[in-house]
Amino acid sequence: MKQLIFLTLILFISACSSMKVSELDPDGRLPTNEVATTVKSQDINLDQHKTLLLVPDDEFIIGQLNKIGYFDELMTLEDLETKIIRQGLQDKVGSVTDRIGINKAYTHYKPFLWLRFDSRGKGNDYHGQFILTNPDDLEDYFITETHFDYVWSGVNDQNNWYPMFNALIDYIEKQSKTFNK
Numbered sequence: 475m476k477q478l479i480f481l482t483l484i485l486f487i488s489a490c491s492s493m494k495v496s497e498l499d500p501d502g503r504l505p506t507n508e509v510a511t512t513v514k515s516q517d518i519n520l521d522q523h524k525t526l527l528l529v530p531d532d533e534f535i536i537g538q539l540n541k542i543g544y545f546d547e548l549m550t551l552e553d554l555e556t557k558i559i560r561q562g563l564q565d566k567v568g569s570v571t572d573r574i575g576i577n578k579a580y581t582h583y584k585p586f587l588w589l590r591f592d593s594r595g596k597g598n599d600y601h602g603q604f605i606l607t608n609p610d611d612l613e614d615y616f617i618t619e620t621h622f623d624y625v626w627s628g629v630n631d632q633n634n635w636y637p638m639f640n641a642l643i644d645y646i647e648k649q650s651k652t653f654n655k
Contacts (some may be wrong), residue, residue, distance in 0.1 A: 508632060588607045
């Protein structure tokens, strides 16, 4: 009985994500043996879009993007709302909680890219996705995903988050002439 409880505890712990911000290795990648699937990778001049990235309000994602070090400024939706109010643009922009508001913020505040997390699937077949979107026309430039295996390998940094960040780093390297790892 003790062995069963211990095994169950180990499985539960391994299924949880530690969400630990990690240093990049000498090759500019995060430590993982897994590879994310790239769903879409559109060729663009990414350097024209590096001044501001709108990001989820998540310390882990922000911390890891800071370690990557490509974008000049990272901003959450709350930060964006504050900037819009301070510049007196709230009548032109309104709420930034939907795609129309994000588009208006792009138009009236300043251009930026939007990195968001989403999931797709049903039943036991879920995938987590990073999506890099241009708010000007809401075109997704880059989509990467990993399978969320809640049962066997777990959803964690090495199986899910680091592979998606590594795919984003690959995309930045391909689309930027100024990126230094």
